[in-house]
Amino acid sequence: MDTVDAAGTGWSPAGRVRGMGTSIFTEMTELARRTGAVNLGQGVPELDSPGPLLRDVAEAVLAGANQYPPAYGFPALREAIASHQRRRYGLQYAPQGEVLVTTGATEALAAVLLGLCDPGDEVIAFDPCYDAYPAVARFAGARLVPVPLAEDGEGFVLDEDALRAAVTGRTRVLVLNTPHNPTGKVFSAGELAVVAGICREHDLTVVTDEVYEHLVYDGAVHRTIAALPGMRERTLTISSAGKTFNVTGWKVGWVCGPARLVGAVASVKQFLTYASGTPYQEALARALGGVEEWATELRGILRRNRDLLSDGLARAGLRPYRADAGYFVQADIRAWGHADGVRFCRELPSRAGVVAIPTSAFQMRPDAPSYLVRFSFCRREKSVAEAVEKLMAAV
Numbered sequence: 356m357d358t359v360d361a362a363g364t365g366w367s368p369a370g371r372v373r374g375m376g377t378s379i380f381t382e383m384t385e386l387a388r389r390t391g392a393v394n395l396g397q398g399v400p401e402l403d404s405p406g407p408l409l410r411d412v413a414e415a416v417l418a419g420a421n422q423y424p425p426a427y428g429f430p431a432l433r434e435a436i437a438s439h440q441r442r443r444y445g446l447q448y449a450p451q452g453e454v455l456v457t458t459g460a461t462e463a464l465a466a467v468l469l470g471l472c473d474p475g476d477e478v479i480a481f482d483p484c485y486d487a488y489p490a491v492a493r494f495a496g497a498r499l500v501p502v503p504l505a506e507d508g509e510g511f512v513l514d515e516d517a518l519r520a521a522v523t524g525r526t527r528v529l530v531l532n533t534p535h536n537p538t539g540k541v542f543s544a545g546e547l548a549v550v551a552g553i554c555r556e557h558d559l560t561v562v563t564d565e566v567y568e569h570l571v572y573d574g575a576v577h578r579t580i581a582a583l584p585g586m587r588e589r590t591l592t593i594s595s596a597g598k599t600f601n602v603t604g605w606k607v608g609w610v611c612g613p614a615r616l617v618g619a620v621a622s623v624k625q626f627l628t629y630a631s632g633t634p635y636q637e638a639l640a641r642a643l644g645g646v647e648e649w650a651t652e653l654r655g656i657l658r659r660n661r662d663l664l665s666d667g668l669a670r671a672g673l674r675p676y677r678a679d680a681g682y683f684v685q686a687d688i689r690a691w692g693h694a695d696g697v698r699f700c701r702e703l704p705s706r707a708g709v710v711a712i713p714t715s716a717f718q719m720r721p722d723a724p725s726y727l728v729r730f731s732f733c734r735r736e737k738s739v740a741e742a743v744e745k746l747m748a749a750v
């Protein structure tokens with residue numbers, strides 16, 4: 356849907372949003388609502404959150420934590436984030452100046468690219484990639500340069516040559532996302548070392564989106580590129596409470612990095628939202644301290660769902676790719692006589708009573724494969740099982 360004025364007044368939106376329309380998540384969530392189909396589209400969890408966290412928010416609200424927090428975020432949360440990075444990755448960040456709380460990872464991404472890029476700069480991202488990256492690069496006047504992840508038969512791998520070929524004199528930033536949406540890929544130690552080497556060689560700033568950092572399965576290990584030699588000083592790490600605690604509606608995210616980079620992000624962030632979510636920030640400060648125990652339980656639930664979904668897709672003839680992490684499994688739809696994921700997803704509710712997202716929503720290259728569709732498994736087991744039954748019945 357475009358937003359050009361239907362009344363014919365000649366009005367049109369600013370160039371930076373022209374043709375952007377409504378996101379595929381909104382379209383598909385609305386389709387699920389209208390048709391009553393099982394929604395395996397948008398990555399919106401149907402799973403419980405930690406009880407003490409919910410109670411702490413309610414108490415914080417009743418105790419009056421309802422006004423602006425400090426612009427960089429509630430101090431105890433910044434300390435909890437710094438401690439989390441130290442404990443898990445051995446990285447030291449000063450809670451004052453090197454940690455910034457944002458309105459979800461989404462605002463962090465926007466503030467980062469607006470704070471780091473000038474018009475004409477190039478931003479590299481691996482394709483497919485989360486749809487916010489090209490959008491916010493465009494807001495910054497920068498050009499997003501997609502570097503395809505290569506298929507290795509069952510999953511997706513780094514293509515070093517493609518990455519090297521994409522770097523130009525205008526490249527300013529590389530956006531990494533591990534664990535990765537939409538593929539469920541976890542970048543290996545070897546792949547991260549290659550990416551880090553190229554970034555050091557060309558003096559690129561790295562933005563690493565790690566919102567699924569706790570959601571890795573089957574012994575896969577999430578590593579952060581910021582911990583590699585010479586990388587801390589050039590890396591901004593983004594994460595969020597949304598996926599880790601099943602609270603995507605709270606929109607509490609954060610950025611860690613060296614003070615000069617975080618300062619540039621804070622300059623933008625203060626005029627996007629200034630600050631938000633005081634009671635959530637207070638409660639999350641405590642929850643983040645105990646995240647490991649909670650995440651172990653959540654990983655168990657998600658891994659079972661992933662297996663249920665992957666097996667079901669395979670039995671329905673929709674070949675699933677390996678997903679080592681996150682919320683999503685990719686499937687190849689060609690065995691159902693389809694080559695176009697968008698058409699497939701628009702027809703799937705009436706054909707099978709299920710909603711999914713075409714991977715093309717995450718692809719920027721005109722020559723990217725069009726036969727991939729993303730199914731999410733962050734739903735109740737019952738919903739995933741129901742979707743699987745419906746898909747099998749529709750074969």
Ligand code: PMP
Nearest residue numbers: 459460461485536566595597608
């Ligand atoms: N990055 C990735 C890779 C995501 O999948 C999402 C989806 N939620 C976000 C960022 C946005 O996170 P938030 O909801 O915290 O804004």
Ligand code: GLN
Nearest residue numbers: 380381396397398399536
């Ligand atoms: N991150 C979620 C997804 O990839 C939802 C994002 C959104 O709705 N903007 O499905």
